[in-house]
């Protein structure tokens with residue numbers, strides 16, 4: 056009964072506090088009535104993933120760790136957007152800004168940190184911010200649509216993450232760093248220089264050994280002045296110089312603090328029944344700023360709160376960092392600097408951009424730095440944890456992966472008790488056990504069951520390799536045709552990497568996958584842009600700068616640099632009003648030619664670039680996408696309403712199909728047709744999808760093509776109901792969208808994968824049909840709006856793409 | 866354009882340029898494509914040496930623009946056509962002062 060439950064109050068709805076509650080619920084779900092206060096107006100989210108939110112590719116919803124339902128299901132009282140403002144340790148109560156008072160039997164302080172803001176003149180100007188929470192992300196994303204030049208103060212982990220995000224938001228990004236080497240707290244100068252070189256390639260610019268003296272501007276920031284007299288223009292300044300444990304509340308309540316709230320080995324503060332966990336806690340003189348140690352603390356604290364007799368204690372954490380700044384794998388642990396009594400083993404491969412250094416003291420590994428290839432990190436950490444005596448080992452054994460078969464995953468040679476997920480402390484054997492016992496078959500499931508890869512996600516590739524090893528799936532490597540001259544990888548490999556590594560931005564793809572020409576070419580850029588859109592239908596923002604001219608301008612370019620305009624006429628049906636509008640536009644803009652297309656609509660040829668937006672707005676008709684790798688036309692024949700042979704309403708069906716799928720991006724253009732009898736006046740036999748009505752049923756043909764490689768479509772299925780026909784079309788198109796190479800027409804795709812597997816997937820197996828159909832529904836729900844009306848209403852884009860500036864000569 | 870010799874002509878604000886996109890400017894009769902690559906401003910004739918494609922409409926990658934008509938690859942910093950194709954487009958000297966972009970006719 057709730058009455059006799061003890062009251063547990065948690066201040067701070069962040070990563071450490073909520074993890075502690077999760078651990079408690081695992082051990083003894085009945086013991087406490089839990090109340091959580093959070094200052095932010097959100098449920099607990101993954102702060103580490105803010106970097107990907109900043110890049111605009113992940114939405115806030117995707118990084119929520121505990122949904123509101125979770126709190127409800129576990130009977131937790133949650134106050135969000137309501138910080139605690141006072142603690143009374145005598146009466147054992149806390150009170151919040153909105154005047155909620157809660158009594159506690161136990162109180163956990165989990166208030167995290169605040170970003171440290173340099174007290175510079177001008178630091179209070181508009182446009183000077185930190186990078187800590189969702190609000191900061193939103194500020195930066197908004198700023199990027201209005202401003203162009205960002206300066207990040209601080210070349211540490213957080214600063215570089217912020218800079219990377221700002222780059223992806225298409226801002227010119229400058230990083231200012233006080234030291235002469237990046238991330239000097241985690242990297243030695245060699246690795247720091249390699250990181251800098253790599254990031255410079257990605258477009259970041261660095262100003263090293265610069266001390267900011269003043270931030271200038273009217274209301275909003277306009278620039279920075281440095282001590283050495285130089286200056287820099289910037290309209291957004293992100294300070295990422297460090298964090299300060301958030302302890303004001305504890306101090307006011309008379310709880311002992313130093314840098315943070317001082318706790319003992321049981322996470323107890325010096326006041327009875329008060330505990331602290333996370334970045335606001337200081338253990339043995341150390342306040343940690345990474346999640347792995349905080350989660351270890353959470354475990355110990357939960358133990359303590361569920362069982363007073365437990366002697367599980369916290370003895371401090373090994374410090375290490377594993378991170379990926381867009382494609383660059385970096386690992387650093389322990390005491391990695393050269394110094395007295397220490398010796399180093401180094402590998403430095405300047406061709407591959409790999410650097411590894413292991414520091415040894417008294418025959419034990421005490422620290423390491425890995426750059427470019429971090430596959431040795433679990434083993435090195437393990438050696439450090441176990442304080443293994445390495446005097447009998449050959450030094451080459453410390454970094455064995457050099458000689459080893461590089462295609463073999465390091466996970467295979469790991470010992471069962473080695474940790475795979477550092478953030479959550481999940482070992483190899485725990486994952487293997489979960490896969491076997493719970494019959495798991497995806498990384499997503501493993502994440503749910505074991506927490507592995509739930510935080511920073513750095514271990515995902517290892518988890519996925521392990522999954523494959525356990526399930527014994529065969530992976531055969533064959534010689535592949537590269538996607539283009541910028542890479543040795545095939546279309547499939549690139550698609551797979553985008554899915555597996557959850558890549559979200561074209562530049563990130565090229566970086567992570569080691570593109571030879573860093574900004575790609577006309578072959579790969581549009582392909583990557585397409586693949587990203589299919590994998591992240593909801594969040595990916597189409598990169599129009601990676602599209603061919605026709606798709607960027609939403610019109611077909613002609614040999615003299617003018618364009619043609621083809622408005623949509625659903626099913627090839629028009630009316631007098633549309634014709635009148637077209638005629639008026641043709642007169643007003645002096646369109647040189649009007650022509651009927653092979654796709655049953657009207658083309659206006661020879662239009663000047665700068666007239667396009669006005670023409671679209673005068674026409675007020677949707678784009679026909681005659682230029683797109685997208686759903687094109689649905690040709691129809693007259694059908695049963697008029698034709699003496701017609702068996703079905705081909706016009707109605709054609710219009711329904713076109714309305715359902717219009718605007719959808721596809722690997723290549725998709726043309727369709729509906730005829731109402733086998734005479735096939737709409738040429739259904741040579742369309743990507745051709746429908747032929749027969750008495751009481753519809754036949755569906757796929758893979759037809761009337762172009763370069765003439766090919767008659769294959770009959771896929773015959774169904775009676777129009778709804779089922781639309782479902783099968785959905786499934787077929789989605790399968791094609793996810794599986795085909797970019798620029799592969801259905802005719803070539805059907806030839807390559809074979810009709811039988813397609814029939815198996817889409818027709819026979821109702822589960823996979825449903826699977827693809829649902830994914831199509833999702834894609835359709837996230838379809839872009841009509842581009843013509845979007846562009847005419849977007850002043851910036853109009854200027855950016857269609858303006859032709861005439862300069863006055865004086 | 867003889868009359869322009871030695872002249873410095875304001876064409877636009879630096880802010881109007883976007884990386885990976887080009888802006889077309891008409892100076893008198895001459896169409897010029899202006900690019901912002903790696904922080905620098907470059908201007909070339911908006912006319913592909915192959916068949917006159919408008920280079921301002923091409924896909925930009927690093928310091929190269931790919932012609933929108935038949936995919937010729939051109940270095941925007943010196944106007945030289947890359948790879949197996951041959952040719953060169955005229956380039957114009959530019960300068961940026963106080964956020965304004967100028968063409969310099971030498």
Ligand code: SRM
Pocket residue numbers: 611612613614619621650651652653654655656658680681682687688724726741742759760761762763764800
């Ligand atoms: C306007 C139109 C010709 C016409 O006046 O009728 C047309 C015009 C172009 N076609 Fe087409 N095609 C047109 C119907 C067709 C048809 C017939 C049809 O759709 O019923 C075909 C053969 C059927 C097919 O695709 O299976 C056709 C097969 C092609 C191909 C070859 C495709 C293939 O897979 O082999 C290309 C090249 C490409 O897409 O890569 C192409 C490419 C083009 C482009 C877009 C060339 C380009 O990339 O710039 C032409 C633009 C000309 C311009 O200046 O605007 N066009 N094209 C037709 C527009 C139909 C519409 O309303 O959208």
Ligand SMILES: Cc1cc2nc3c(=O)[nH]c(=O)nc-3n(C[C@H](O)[C@H](O)[C@H](O)COP(=O)(O)OP(=O)(O)OC[C@H]3O[C@@H](n4cnc5c(N)ncnc54)[C@H](O)[C@@H]3O)c2cc1C
Pocket residue numbers: 066067068069070071072092093094095102103104105106137138139140165166167168186187188213216301304332333334335343344345346347349377378478511
């Ligand atoms: C952009 C970014 C990237 C990062 N990347 C990594 C990484 O790759 N690896 C890694 O290990 N770590 C990373 N970190 C650090 C990691 O996110 C933190 O160490 C971790 O979130 C700390 O957890 P916490 O619970 O102590 O604090 P928080 O998660 O900050 O939670 C504290 C919460 O308490 C709230 N609060 C404060 N005062 C009150 C009050 N009076 N009343 C109610 N609520 C209050 C705060 O608003 C906050 O929501 C990153 C951090 C950031 C910002």
Ligand code: SF4
Pocket residue numbers: none
């Ligand atoms: S057939 Fe198509 S691509 Fe060829 S010239 Fe005619 S319109 Fe152009």
Ligand code: FES
Pocket residue numbers: 913914915916917918932933934935936937
């Ligand atoms: S006109 Fe430029 S490539 Fe043909």
